Structures are given as C-alpha cells and as structure tokens.
Amino acid sequence: MQQEPQREARPLDARQICLRLGAIGAVVLVSGTAFAFVGGWLDPQRLTPDRVVDALEANSGRHEGYRRNHAKGVCVAGHFESNGAAQALSTAAVFAPGNTPVVGRLAVPGGNPYASDSSAPIRSFALRFTSANGEQWRTGMNSMPVFVVATPQAFYEQQLAAHPDPKTGKPDPQRMQAFFAAHPETAAFRAWAKTAKPSASYATESYHGLNAFYFIDAQGKRQPVRWHLAPLDATPAPAALPQHDADYLQADLQQRLAQGPLRWRLLVTLGAPGDSTSDATQQWPADRPTVDAGTVVITRSASQDEGPCRDVNYDPTVLPRGIAISDDPILAARSAAYAASYERRTSEGPPPAAPAPSHPTRQEHAQ
Template identity: 70%
Template sequence: MPTPSPRARPSHHLGRWVLVGAPVLALGVAFSYTAGWLAPSRLSAQRIVDALQQNAGWHPGYRRNHAKGVCVSGYFESNGAAAAYSVARVFAQGRTPVIGRLAIPGGNPAAPDDSSPVRSLALRFDLPGGEQWRTGMNNMPVFVVATPQAFYEQLLAARPDPATHKPDPARLAAFFAAHPETGPFLAWAKTTRPSASFATQSYYGLDAFYFIDAAGRKHPVRWRVAPETADHTDAPAGPPSKDDLTDDLDRRLAQGPLRWHLLVTLGAPEDPTNDATRVWPAERPTIDAGTLVIEHAQDQASGPCRDVNYDPTVLPHGIAISDDPLLAARASAYADSYRRRTGEEAHVPGSAPAADATKASQP
C-alpha cells in the first residue's frame, strides 16, 4: 500500500495520521458491507474488495488484504476460568489445537514491515466434533470507524493519486473531519511506531460478542491476547529490513514457544456492543481464560493457514455475534476475496490446488 506524505495537515494530529494511515485504511476488507445484492446502488462486498484492489494494486493469487503474512501453529491451554460464562468447549480445561496467521495490513505482499504500525493475529481453534472458533485481531484497541459505509468512504479517501501514487492529504483530512468517531484511533496512531516484533504485541478482537452460559444467559464480551514476552526492545540490531517481523519471529521461535494470555472483558448492560470505535470502561472485570502457545511458523504459500478463512462469525456453540454491523460484513467480503485469489491461483502454472471454497481465506 502506498504511504502518503507526512506533510499533510490541517492539524498536527492529521500529519501523524497521514504518515501511517494509508496502510491502516486497507485493514477494512474485514469490515465491509454485505447488504448489496438486491440494489446496485447499495454498498456490497464486491465494491469494497474492488476498492481495496484498486488502492493497493492487483497481486494475483494473494489476499486482497493482509497479503503479507506468515502461518503459525500451536495450541490454546484453557484454565477453565471462562467456562462459567460460556459453554464453548474451547473453555473447558485442556488443550485445543490452533492454526493462525500473523500479518500486516494491505494488499501488497512485498510491502516493507514498517509501512504500517498495525499488526494482526488471526486464529482458528479446532474444537472436538468439528466445531471451530475463528477470530481476527489487530494490535490497535479500537477500529477506525463504526460502520461499513464509513469504511468504504475511508477507502475512497485513501485512493492513491495517479500522478503521485499517494493518497491526497486534503481528501484524507476531509474524511477524518467528517467522522469524529475516528478520534480514538487517530490518538493511537499518533503515538504508535511500527514494531519489529509480532511477539511483543497485544491483539484485540475489536468487535463485541456474547458468551452464552449453561443457563442460556448472554454475557457481552470483548477479548484480546496479551503477550508473556515482556521486553519491548524489539528494534532490529542492524539496518531495517522489509522482512524484520518474520526474521524476528523465526529467531524467537528457535529459542522456544511464544505465549499470550487470552483476556476476556465482561461488559455491562450499558456498554455499546455495536460500535468498535468505543472502548469499554477500564473497571470492567477481565478473565484470564488461558494461554495461547505458538510453537511453529511456516511460509504462507505452503503452511496450514493458506486456505483458512479467519471470518469472526464462524463460532462454536457458546459464543454468538453481537449487533455490531461490521461483523456480518466481514464474512461476505472474505468470501469474495477468496473466490478471486483462488480463481487466479487455478491459472498459475505449478500452483497448488485451492482448498474448498467453504474454507475461504483471510482477505
């Protein structure tokens, strides 16, 4: 993804955003709108994916977002603490196998790792009986906008100018001025530098969900994973490389598994479940549900995450979606992205056959 000029204004906050914002804008294929099938004038997943592809360029066979990434695998060790709030078998004491993917945003698989401060972690928990829990998380505590329509407008505002190959700072500034809900994200972006390590980041689910307990009661929740790796001395020893994140991951895994704690925050009735730009009060109770352990990394072209769809609406019994309008949109856009890239792979000589379309891809 192109990076706009850091000279943009009209405020000092926007100057920082324009530097990091264009790559971040491409996050949102995961947050696109689904209800467009019957009315051509309405927004659809296809239009969102078209916009992402136009902004980042066409890279056949790759995800339209989070194109640059690495497969990881390991397990989740539940301590049983969340079982009182959800009957999902992933929260019973014991281990659940996990297939994941660490990535940066954008549709360019050759982008340098420092092109955006955003890092993502997607996970698929493989539960007994064929159930799955899939989640896509980012290292920012809030999303940029609250609705699919606003995200689409954001993509249009970030479209590169053909002459400069960079977004127009004035157009981006106008978008943010018209969307005050972006303030919390802009504050985060202003103070965040691109990390050279996936291992030192916390990753947030962003959207709200419901846990359902044995009595059928629904508990509003948000989750994140927090690293056991306490050091943040993650700058590379030598000159920056465009692949610092993968190099660092390989180095750390050679020394042993990496661990994160799955932290589940319980919302109160008054906490919003339909707005990913708003954080819940800090005093809400948080449960440490267990430990995510990553043991191995593998190239995404041949690794186990290659044809996994990290659609967060794929949930086991005991977890349910909320009224967040971004959630249903993610499933449709992921599927559209999957159809495109696997269709392209089918025409690449020597490429591996694509997986069944029901196992669609992280865009």
C-alpha cells in the same frame, strides 16, 4: 554488533499526520472490510462485497493469489491451553480445561504482499481453534485498541478517500481531512495512530478482537464480551530501527521460535449494561472485569504459501456453540468481504513465488 541508540521521534505536522492516517486507514482491516448485514447486502445498488474488495485492490494493486488485505504474513500453529476460568461464561468446548489445536496467521496490513514490514504500525493475529467435537472458533485481532470507523459504509468511503493520488502515490491530505471531519467517530483511532510505531516483533504485541460478541452459558445467559491477547514472557523488542530490513518480522519470529514456544494470555473483558456492542470505535471503561481464559501457545511457523493457514478464511462469524455475534454491523461486513476475497484468490491459483528478502541500506531506509 552494538545497536545504535534509537533517536527521539520529532512531532509530526498536520500534513504528515493526515498522510500517515490515510495510509494506515487504507489498510487497517484485519478486523473487517466493509459491507452487509446478515443477508449480505446493504443495498445492491450502492455497496456489495465485490465493490469493497475492488476498492482495496485499487488502493494496494492487484496481486493474484493473495489475500486482498493483510496480504503479507506467515502461518503459525500450536494450541490453546484452557484453564477452565471461562467455562462458567460459555458452553464452548474450547473453554473446557485442556488443550485445543490452533492454526494462525501473523500479518501486516495492506494488500501488497511485498510491502515493507514498517509500512504501517499495525500487526494482526488471526486464529482458528478446532475443538475435539469438530466445532471451530475463528477470530481476527489487531494491535490497535479500537477500529477506525463504526459502519461498513464509512469504511468503504474511507477507502475511496485514501485512494492514492497518481502524482504522489499517496492519499490526498485534503481528501483525507474531509473524510475525518465527516466522521468524528474516528477520533480515538486517530489519537492512537499519531503515536503508534512499527514494532520489531510479532511476539511482543497485544492483539485486540475489537468487535463485541456474546458468551452464552449453560442457562442461556448472554454476556457481552471483547477479548484480546497479551504477550507472556516475551523478550522486549525496540521499535523498528534503520538496521532492520524490509522482512524483519518473519526473521524475528523464526529466531524466537527456535528458542522455544511463544505465549499469549487470552483475556476476556466483560461488558456492562450501557457498553456499546455495535460500535468498535468505542472502548469499554478500563474498570470492566477481565477473565484470564488460558494461554495461546505457538510452537512453529511456516510460509503462508505452503503452511496450514494458506486456505483458511478467518471469518469471525464462524463460531462454536456458546459464542454468538453481536449487533455490530462490521461483523457481517467482514464475513461477506472475506468470502469475496477468498473466492478471488483461490480461483486465481497459488500466488507466485515471493522475491528474495531485500536488505536495504540505512540510506535507503532514511529516504
């Protein structure tokens, strides 16, 4: 069937941009929810993991048995082929030459497991590496290059600002404008979001770790790092078009895997003195050296309800020896909020069976 040409996007006006940013910002957090320092508390009277998860539920609705963010996703599995290049930077067994099994999850942001794949232009990729010595490395990555806010408190305030107006079902533009005006650190994310478009494939996305960590070598030297996955030999996919249904990402994934494994290079960027390790809204300069540590190879997928990722909490502070957290407060926040979400969904039992995939008409997509 001949594919109709993609129409040129018209510039968004200020109100549309604000609404879009509100919708994206309300669900953006594979990289972290909000709350806590190492002990798990900022101030028990002000902010707790449960209050953050409550705010996410208030914005997306309560869906028992599902993750409170990135509720819609698919399990994937395969292995990591280390080329040994990162072994000089970190003693983690995962970087020794050879293969390490991985269990992952590809997802779209938001707490609604029935949302359309085009509801936000962000895709996420979480991975659990399990080395032969039993140590694990868990990481959650997003297709955006920077995080929206720098602190757990700011993220919580963002959720409150993005709460849908009962009359419209969308965030109040004035309330979102006030939030962004009070948080100039959101500028880099907002600039990205204005031009970002939902892709038609998980396989063609680059996924960024966003937060900084430390690699520790055999001499105990600590090197600040950030990492991302870059697709390798992926057939290009257009932006989502009207003929795509609400669940096109999983269908595309299955079609691609039927033709062979999917691959991403694991690229580690080395920070220099002065590069922020505590603020995920700040990108490091583009000239920082990058180490190609190997290739993530995905060979199969499975339903998130029954697949190997179902009971995995992708807590990014679960790290092997040779990798350590930085001073970024969002990291401890993610750990605490992920634990609260995990406890809720596992105590609720398995999620109900998902409805059959919908296939909207082109007219419905245009509305």
